[in-house]
Amino acid sequence: MSGGDDVGGGDDEMAQVMASLGTRLRAVRQARGLTLAQLAAVTGISVSTLSRLESGRREPGLRHLLPLARAHRLALDELVGSSTGDPRVHPRPFTRHGQTWVPLTRNPNDGLHAYKQILPAPATPRTGSTPRPEQGSHEGHEWLYVLSGRLLLALGDHDLVLTAGQTAEFDTRVPHGIANAGDRPVEWIALYGAQGERMHIRVRPAAGRTHDAP
Missing domain, CATH: 2.60.120.10 (Jelly Rolls)
Structure with missing residues (x-):
């Protein structure tokens, strides 16, 4: 059924996002010019946890992603690199x-x-x-x-x-x-x-x- 296909596609997309999330978290931090210690001070997440998140040895939850998104001033879907968010910019002249x-x-x-x-x-x-x-x-x-x-x-x-x-x-x-x-x-x-x-x-x-x- 088409509904089953949609769910399967969503699962595949989620798996791809999660598989690359650690690499993306590291890239975003480095693009901001932050060390792990600096990011830890801003987010309250320990250096060791941040290191495991970036290496993929720990799967992040909302308690990690929300403070990271705030620290980097990104929407949550932008932080994780998900394509499910609305890509449109809604300008207010x-x-x-x-x-x-x-x-x-x-x-x-x-x-x-x-x-x-x-x-x-x-x-x-x-x-x-x-x-x-x-x-x-x-x-x-x-x-x-x-x-x-x-x-x-x-x-x-x-x-x-x-x-x-x-x-x-x-x-x-x-x-x-x-x-x-x-x-x-x-x-x-x-x-x-x-x-x-x-x-x-x-x-x-x-x-x-x-x-x-x-």
Whole structure:
């Protein structure tokens, strides 16, 4: 019967997850840069138990997985690598600095994260060059890819106009700001390191020349 086949498939999948779980737990811990002792201090699970879990000599239960998931800031299904969870990201757009931000990752406060960003078209047609935007700087690194429109990136003393299909990558400690350099909305994908979206230092706009990116 089809119901029996479904159950059998689920059992096979669960067996595969459990067989590889120790290796995955070790990989997640190492990706976070944690030692067994550090993880033990955060979770309350002993070093010896963590070692046995990672080596596959002990099968983890919820009393182990729940504190591990909290420590790594992962959903339980993400921690165990199960494909039975919902893989979809449910973004909740928000507005900041006149832009619309659409989260593209599950954990915006943990590690590298991505957004789709949208700047609306100017309220009135421009008669001259695009005003230089206010700049800010902060710890981290940013990579962006323009989907449509014209994006002015004021990076340090340089102004770059990026169009669809062009990218930029820069250290966010360099003062930077963005503006819509066209007459319609500009959309781009941005990847940020830790705290990449937080502005810490404000720099007043300065005069500078605008040129198209090569």
